[in-house]
Amino acid sequence: MGAKTAFGEACALVETALAxxxxxxxxxxxxxxxxxxRALTRLRDGLAAHVLAAGGRKVSFxxxxxxxxxxxxxxxxxxxxxxxxxxDRVNPDTIPVDVLNYLIARGGDGEPDPAVVxxxxxxxxxxxxxxxxxxxxxxxxxxxxxxRLGRLLERLQSPDGSGHKFxxxxxxxxxxxxAHFELEERGYQALLEKVKTLNxxxxxxxxxxxxxxxxxxxxxxYEATYGRDTVLxxxxxxxxxxxxxxxxxxxxxEYSAHRDEAxxxxxxxxxxxxxxxxxxxPPFAERFAEFRDDLLERFEAFRPTSDAYSPLxxxxxxxxxxxxxxxxxxLWRGVPWNVSLNDLLTAAEPPxxxxxxxxxxxxxxxxxxxxxxxxxxxxxxxxxxxxxAIVYDPRAGRQxxxxxxxKLRSPAADG
Numbered sequence: 479m480g481a482k483t484a485f486g487e488a489c490a491l492v493e494t495a496l497a498x499x500x501x502x503x504x505x506x507x508x509x510x511x512x513x514x515x516r517a518l519t520r521l522r523d524g525l526a527a528h529v530l531a532a533g534g535r536k537v538s539f540x541x542x543x544x545x546x547x548x549x550x551x552x553x554x555x556x557x558x559x560x561x562x563x564x565x566d567r568v569n570p571d572t573i574p575v576d577v578l579n580y581l582i583a584r585g586g587d588g589e590p591d592p593a594v595v596x597x598x599x600x601x602x603x604x605x606x607x608x609x610x611x612x613x614x615x616x617x618x619x620x621x622x623x624x625x626r627l628g629r630l631l632e633r634l635q636s637p638d639g640s641g642h643k644f645x646x647x648x649x650x651x652x653x654x655x656x657a658h659f660e661l662e663e664r665g666y667q668a669l670l671e672k673v674k675t676l677n678x679x680x681x682x683x684x685x686x687x688x689x690x691x692x693x694x695x696x697x698x699x700y701e702a703t704y705g706r707d708t709v710l711x712x713x714x715x716x717x718x719x720x721x722x723x724x725x726x727x728x729x730x731x732e733y734s735a736h737r738d739e740a741x742x743x744x745x746x747x748x749x750x751x752x753x754x755x756x757x758x759x760p761p762f763a764e765r766f767a768e769f770r771d772d773l774l775e776r777f778e779a780f781r782p783t784s785d786a787y788s789p790l791x792x793x794x795x796x797x798x799x800x801x802x803x804x805x806x807x808x809l810w811r812g813v814p815w816n817v818s819l820n821d822l823l824t825a826a827e828p829p830x831x832x833x834x835x836x837x838x839x840x841x842x843x844x845x846x847x848x849x850x851x852x853x854x855x856x857x858x859x860x861x862x863x864x865x866x867a868i869v870y871d872p873r874a875g876r877q878x879x880x881x882x883x884x885k886l887r888s889p890a891a892d893g
Contacts, residue, residue, distance in 0.1 A: 483497035485616050488542045489626055495530055495537045501599060513713035514756065515582055517590040518598075522578040525602050526571065539606065549614050554665020557609045560798075561659040564599065565859070574596050574602040581671045581809060593812045596640035601805050603634055604644045609642060611651035612669070617621055621677045624648050624737050642814035643821075649684040650820055653691055655799040657705060657777035666717035670724060686740065687714040689748030690789055691797045692722045696751035698793040702865045722748055725765040726756055730765045733773070742776040743824060747789055750878050753885040763889075774886060782875035787842040791875030795858070795867040802871030803868060817845050868869060 511517035524530060528539040543558075550557055558572045569576055578598060607627055612769065614623035628648035636641055645651060656669065673684055694712065696718065704711040712719060726748045732741045749756060756762045766773070782788035794800055801819055808814050817838075822845070823827065827838045846868075853866030 484542055484545060485613055485618065485623060487611070488539070488606075488610055488613075488680075489630065491537055491539055492603060492630050493633075495603060496630065496638070500530075500535070500537070500595070501639055504530055504599060505592050505596045506531060508595045511590050514588050514590045516583070517595055518578055518582050521595060521598060522582065526575050528693045530696060538885055543606065543609070546609055550609060551577060553612065553668065554660060554662060555612060555656055555669075556658060556660065556717075557612060557655045558605055562572075563659070567570065572602075573596065573605055577601065577802070577806060577809070580806070588730075591812045593814065594809050595806065597642050597808050597814055599646075600634060600640045600642055604631075607631055607648075608651045608655035609635065611648065611655050614839065615675075620672070620675065622679055623892075625674070627651060640814050641816070642805065642808055646752065646818050646820035647683055648662050650679060650687050650818075652684065652803055653679055653687045654798050654819065657691070657796045657852075659796065664716040667720060670721055674724070676891065681728055682732050682741075685725040685732075686744045687820070687823070688721050689725040689744040689750040691819075692718055692725065692837065693747035693750045694789065694792050694794050694823070695796065696722070698795055698869070699749050701793065702795075702863075705708075707753070711752065712755060715873070717765050723756065723762070729767070730769070732879070734765070737772075740774070740824065740826065742773060743780055743789075743826070744771065744778055746882070748779045748822070750790060750882045753882050754889055756890045757886060770886070770887070774876055774883070777800065779884065782872050782878050784872050787836050787839040787846070787873065788875050789826050790879050791870055791872045792822060792846055793869040793871070793874070799867055800849065803852055804845060807845075807848055807852065815841075815845060816822070817841050822846065825834065852866055868886050869885070876890075 506829070508517045508521050528543050530537045530539075547558055556568050559568045559570075560573050560576060561567075562569050571579065581594075611624070611627055614620045614627070622766055625648070631645060631648055631651065635641075645654065652669075652673070656666065673681065696715065699711055699715070700706055700708065703719060704714065726745065729741050729748065730743050732738065733745065744817055757766050780788065780790065782790045800822065804815050804817070804819075821838070822842060823841075847870055849868045850866060850870045853868040857863075857864040857866050
């Protein structure tokens with residue numbers, strides 16, 4: 479099987495699973511089990527074998543996914559499998575199967591809930607799209623392949639599915655695919671060089687994703703892991719800083735061309751953990767200096783407050799865990815979230831909520847606080863201390879904003 483055939487076949491298989499009534503039939507049949515535990519067990523068996531069944535039809539991803547997973551691991555990424563920090567190894571089961579095992583272990587004597595089954599099915603397909611996002615360069619046009627994944631993501635999140643929102647565009651698939659702990663970080667630089675070959679539109683959306691996510695990730699590390707030591711943070715994040723540098727360089731060029739508010743916010747988020755690493759280093763330093771006064775004025779609009787959502791108040795270890803936590807909460811409640819990872823990386827209200835001012839912001843605050851609640855109940859041990867892996871704290875956000883603005887106003891004075 480050639481690489482081009484494999485990518486096209488994988489996309490066609492996902493299209494089959496997303497087409498027509500297939501998912502609805504699958505959910506209906508699984509929900510006919512005697513209880514929720516039996517429904518979840520049947521679904522787990524199918525997902526573990528990479529086989530979906532509905533209406534007498536089967537969609538088998540096994541051979542294609544095994545091949546893609548093998549090649550992606552060779553590139554340095556375990557997209558479908560999470561890292562077990564306690565056992566110091568990659569989990570043997572895929573992430574969706576791990577979630578299913580978690581739910582089954584906590585009981586399921588009640589009636590099968592179609593909403594729960596639908597969210598889990600969509601989460602499995604979403605993870606497959608994340609895997610496919612790292613194979614777009616295998617054959618054919620990478621930009622065209624990424625566009626195809628974008629159409630599949632749109633269909634996944636259409637009314638035909640669970641209604642749960644994972645990501646806003648195909649570039650985010652790549653971010654989530656690589657937002658795991660990797661014992662060896664050899665794959666990140668090679669992937670970055672591939673991303674630089676994409677067209678300007680795709681580079682800009684990927685840059686905006688990474689600026690926001692890296693901002694939250696490194697602010698978390700600065701507080702929780704590195705004891706507010708930026709030198710230590712830089713030395714321990716040799717894979718992250720080149721990506722953040724790419725994101726900021728791409729966004730400053732975008733801002734030069736369009737003066738876009740979303741791009742200005744992305745620049746602030748990306749600079750917020752360690753502004754001096756960039757505003758004192760060419761060539762970004764010279765480009766930022768061109769727009770310093772204008773950007774500092776624009777940045778004031780993003781100062782965190784107690785009553786409005788701000789991504790500057792969000793701190794987390796890995797964006798993948800934010801997506802996973804959102805899914806788990808939706809499963810516990812049996813209600814999908816209409817807030818994607820992208821929504822959490824901006825203070826902006828989506829256009830769909832303009833008739834209901836504040837509703838999206840309230841949902842984002844609610845989700846961020848919910849995720850922090852889970853993280854506090856199951857903290858990680860970091861540097862000998864128990865720490866929640868996701869934090870939403872407006873006071874810490876205001877402090878991060880103030881420190882970043884001071885450094886951006888007078889970088890020379892901060893050494």
